[in-house]
Amino acid sequence: MKTITIENAIVLPKGFRAAGVHAGIKKSGDPDMTMIVSELPDTAAAGTFTTNQVKAAPVKVCLKRIRSGKGRGVVINSGNANACTGKGGEADAEAMARAAARAAGVPVSSMYVCSTGHIGARLPMDKILAGIETLGAALSPDGAMNAVRGIMTTDNGPKFGTVRLKIDGKPVTLSVMCKGAGMIEPNMATMLCFVMTDAAVDRKALAAALKAAVKESFNRISVDGDMSTNDTVLLFANGAAGNKPLKPGHPDWKKFDAALLALCQRMAWMIIRDGEGAKKVIKVEVVGARSGKDAELAARSVANSLLVKTSWHNDYPNFGRIMDALGYSPAKIVENKVDMAYDGKLLVKGGLRTGIDVEAIKAVQRQELFTIRINLNLGKGASHVFSCDCAHAYIDINI
Amino acid sequence: MKTITIENAIVLPKGFRAAGVHAGIKKSGDPDMTMIVSELPDTAAAGTFTTNQVKAAPVKVCLKRIRSGKGRGVVINSGNANACTGKGGEADAEAMARAAARAAGVPVSSMYVCSTGHIGARLPMDKILAGIETLGAALSPDGAMNAVRGIMTTDNGPKFGTVRLKIDGKPVTLSVMCKGAGMIEPNMATMLCFVMTDAAVDRKALAAALKAAVKESFNRISVDGDMSTNDTVLLFANGAAGNKPLKPGHPDWKKFDAALLALCQRMAWMIIRDGEGAKKVIKVEVVGARSGKDAELAARSVANSLLVKTSWHNDYPNFGRIMDALGYSPAKIVENKVDMAYDGKLLVKGGLRTGIDVEAIKAVQRQELFTIRINLNLGKGASHVFSCDCAHAYIDINI
CATH class of the missing domain: 3.60.70.12 (L-amino peptidase D-ALA esterase/amidase)
Structure with missing residues (x-):
């Protein structure tokens, strides 16, 4: 086509x-x-x-x-x-x-x-x-x-x-x-x-x-x-x-x-x-979930976390907050199976930080659009959600 | 005792x-x-x-x-x-x-x-x-x-x-x-x-x-x-x-x-x-829910809504955002049965704004602590959650 x-x-x-x-x-x-x-x-x-x-x-x-x-x-x-x-x-x-x-x-x-x-x-x-x-x-x-x-x-x-x-x-x-x-x-x-x-x-x-x-x-x-x-x-x-x-x-x-x-x-x-006050779009992609539903729940938990969204406003990859949001999602998560890549750059492998230079990930997170791909390594379920960062301007608009 | x-x-x-x-x-x-x-x-x-x-x-x-x-x-x-x-x-x-x-x-x-x-x-x-x-x-x-x-x-x-x-x-x-x-x-x-x-x-x-x-x-x-x-x-x-x-x-x-x-x-x-950046504590009380579980779900939906929390930072009672958050909670809600009172002052009756002077409600919402009591009028379930407003300082702390 x-x-x-x-x-x-x-x-x-x-x-x-x-x-x-x-x-x-x-x-x-x-x-x-x-x-x-x-x-x-x-x-x-x-x-x-x-x-x-x-x-x-x-x-x-x-x-x-x-x-x-x-x-x-x-x-x-x-x-x-x-x-x-x-x-x-x-x-x-x-x-x-x-x-x-x-x-x-x-x-x-x-x-x-x-x-x-x-x-x-x-x-x-x-x-x-x-x-x-x-x-x-x-x-x-x-x-x-x-x-x-x-x-x-x-x-x-x-x-x-x-x-x-x-x-x-x-x-x-x-x-x-x-x-x-x-x-x-x-x-x-x-x-x-x-x-x-x-x-x-x-x-x-x-x-x-x-x-x-x-x-x-x-x-x-x-x-x-x-x-x-x-x-x-x-x-x-x-x-x-x-x-x-x-x-x-x-x-x-x-x-x-x-x-x-x-x-x-x-x-x-x-x-x-155009998300109120946002400067970046983040595609949160979850693969390897037990089911498609689980993948969606996990992606939404990350995409909706206020702490995660606030961290995206900066360029430091606060992957711990993403792990935290995965952990409290209703989807099944096994911490030491989670992989996480920023535009293909692997930051987390088996739940642990890889040795990748943080500057490489910061460069990804400085972009106006990037993808965080999370592999739960538990099955074949996949889904994604687009989110954005949360900044002062969101509060200014809604106060 | x-x-x-x-x-x-x-x-x-x-x-x-x-x-x-x-x-x-x-x-x-x-x-x-x-x-x-x-x-x-x-x-x-x-x-x-x-x-x-x-x-x-x-x-x-x-x-x-x-x-x-x-x-x-x-x-x-x-x-x-x-x-x-x-x-x-x-x-x-x-x-x-x-x-x-x-x-x-x-x-x-x-x-x-x-x-x-x-x-x-x-x-x-x-x-x-x-x-x-x-x-x-x-x-x-x-x-x-x-x-x-x-x-x-x-x-x-x-x-x-x-x-x-x-x-x-x-x-x-x-x-x-x-x-x-x-x-x-x-x-x-x-x-x-x-x-x-x-x-x-x-x-x-x-x-x-x-x-x-x-x-x-x-x-x-x-x-x-x-x-x-x-x-x-x-x-x-x-x-x-x-x-x-x-x-x-x-x-x-x-x-x-x-x-x-x-x-x-x-x-x-x-x-x-001491909620990060917050200036006010709000008790969200839900009564008249179909069950205790429903009351809790409804209270949490309101207490966790970023739009609601942002509106609390100001003194204008944006009850529509509260109605919205009730509506998307997993709890059963019937719009035209909802009553809502700010420290006992009835702002919403049967889903509609009462004739109360908005200045009276603003005075409540200017306080460091106030209670929003929501009666779903569907049963006897009751619960409550304490929340706080969301301000710039939250983002400053977490960025």
Whole structure:
């Protein structure tokens, strides 16, 4: 298979329009509302959502709609999460959907809703509803960049990407926009991600492909171990490209599937790279675990340890803290079997420091990206998680 | 039962001697070795140790000895944890015990060993063995304060306390010294704690009482969610007071048991109060959980959330982050049943903010100690954990 080229641009696929505006929710004056709409009535939709037991009102609204496997668009506000807002908050989210559907000229049942920002306050519905009117009027095939800006919160920059493919010989576009920097943990992060494609895709295949892609992208990053109430990934496929519906068995299915995964991984990468206050990305790879589950538990224990993350901020390889985090993970660990390599340089063998020059490891840890590969030497289970260092700036952002 | 008075002093019980010296392990010149010895051959000993799968060499040595229920003393070094040091490290720990036993004139099998400090480097055994010689010569009934200083690492101050009781009408002393500030998590912390008493206590009763006391003290605090490789609590009871051996059924058993618990709780309190960089102690109390286990899981999820801890550094009550942490805990949570009160002031009722003036809650959160009581309203399970805020200083200490 050819390497997938992700363009550092956001081009809406055929039949999509988008807009982003400042509705007055953020005091900064930055864009704080976004709408994305597909013009085609028969647009398939798939979604994955936070597994937090405390779900924001818009997530509850999305969960009701996603069972249909269909959807025409989504309206998003940033600056307020509409979480922990009870029945009133749910009514607000439904009112957002109603107003957005009317403004976009699509059925209410096909309009999704997302919110991101502070938890625990009701939405300023007057501003929201006025913003939706403006959004409806501003929808445009060229509105993607404004739309990206409207979903940002603590992000240092916009996160997006586009892949162009040929499916049945016809040009197909997949484009993605995403936000997220903090509150990033296993099983979805405080993140919103919207993928649009003009490919025609079978609904069931679309849902399965998205689930698999999310598992290998957003669910493999951890900024601070805090799983959000609002996490949402939505994927719309409107079929405007005119290909035969994609599903496993279609000769171009794997190409599409790989492009979707690549886009999700790029977005996950951009989130972790933008981890609040972080300067480095660390891939924690665990191999030789008793099982895949054990490998994941061990990797997450290391990736989420505050002491380990703090040590990454510096360049000294504090492998003892990693051993400690392995030891208290629920995964089976045998101390004198553990090997640990930094970008291939073996620092720990059989639980003990090797004779390697610490300066060689410091050089690895000074990089913006490096891999710590941990071999538990107990079996064949393997997994990995991307993490980042923890610095003062994390506290400054969240205080 | 009378209130237990804990003297803010450390007085060794009859028949104990102690010393603390600078052996040259710490570059600062601060005391870095301690020895405590009981003069009576028939001294009972009980201990609890880290549950981390990666155990430091001295913990392995202690685990071998503690089964006897007996012990005459302990030698401790700070500045180096002797963890992740393999068979060589275990041999070093045994050599420490041998040298200390000889210097104190007690059997090798009765000498315990503890280490605390950096992980992953071998002990400087020349300095350690020379230090043990000095300790042996310095052992004194008045050596407790020096001994306390010898076990400190990142502690801002020494941690100790003494309780005096009458057992069988005879004066009995319990005294304790303790160290610990960071790497504090459920099921033991990076902490060392030594309790000495001249009471005669049945060995089985001693072990059971210590286990229960640790559960309700050290296992209820969390500074950073990182469980150490070296955690140790040791309790020596030498019977010098001449009472009839204490055990359940003895008329003074409850008095002794309560004093032991009070001392452990005081030390746990001093550790959390000294949480690296922290300015506040927060009691996270969960009631109304489906079970006691659920209550504990929910309390720990809140107490360990980096986002929650960061928010406590400020005075604004970011209850949404607490709801979020409850939601991703393994405990059953129903959002619209959750009540939350700050020192009795109800901020959340049925999952929603009450109309209470935020200034009243801010005043609570500005205090150095406050309680957040969370009622899940799902059952009768209750538990609590003490946590602290997270500030820049934590990172400065651990970078």
